[in-house]
């Protein structure tokens with residue numbers, strides 16, 4: 001039975017770093033999940049035959065059913081599940097079209113839970129789940145409201161799942177990075193460069209996340225900057241933090 005890792009959003013900035021790190025672990029195959037087949041094939045060319053491209057739109061129920069059917073038929077030993085794919089849109093959330101609202105919740109929340117439920121029966125003691133949350137999960141964040149709320153959902157879901165799965169010897173870690181230098185971030189707004197305080201490269205986040213998960217931690221917070229943000233979110237009223245945030249982004253919204 002092949003020992004595999006399933007990594008969603010494997011072609012993206014953070015996903016590729018997870019792929020790079022997981023290849024060093026004792027894994028036969030990485031199921032690399034994303035929509036864009038060209039990028040999936042390029043990933044295989046870059047990292048070799050251990051990569052198995054799995055085209056799947058996580059917002060599409062029929063694609064998800066195909067992915068679960070593949071798991072049922074191959075019955076792999078899933079050592080690692082990394083729910084990394086995620087999307088986020090900046091703006092006034094009440095003005096988003098319904099389709100955007102549904103898509104963001106489907107990818108960031110629904111797919112994460114369904115992938116966990118369908119992977120757990122194929123996981124042995126010592127297996128690990130990493131769900132990518134965000135520092136934006138620490139408090140409500142106006143103008144990335146839906147995204148931050150979806151990441152708060154992921155953090156809460158993952159930490160509780162970690163307790164539920166303790167008896168099975170499976171660890172679940174909510175990964176809570178601050179800004180990461182990937183394609184997800186718009187680098188300029190109205191012709192002006194956007195500043196991202198505490199911006200880090202994706203390799204740092206991936207290495208720390210896998211290390212924390214191996215240690216059995218239910219949360220992974222990379223860098224002192226984000227640890228400080230986490231601390232502030234516990235001791236300061238969230239109304240104050242939202243005011244500070246609004247002040248920081250007033251030029252962009």
Ligand SMILES: NC(=O)c1ccc[n+]([C@@H]2O[C@H](COP(=O)([O-])OP(=O)(O)OC[C@H]3O[C@@H](n4cnc5c(N)ncnc54)[C@H](OP(=O)(O)O)[C@@H]3O)[C@@H](O)[C@H]2O)c1
Nearest residue numbers: 009011012013014034035036057058085086179180182184
């Ligand atoms: N960048 C940041 O500042 C930051 C900070 C905190 C947390 N995060 C989180 O980190 C994770 C990775 O983000 P990233 O910065 O690496 O983003 P990214 O570079 O934009 O990569 C996103 C990945 O998700 C895949 N994806 C998007 N929609 C999908 C769908 N419907 N079905 C399947 N795959 C889909 C993309 O591939 P396809 O387009 O080919 O499907 C791509 O591989 C996300 O969960 C994000 O929320 C990011």
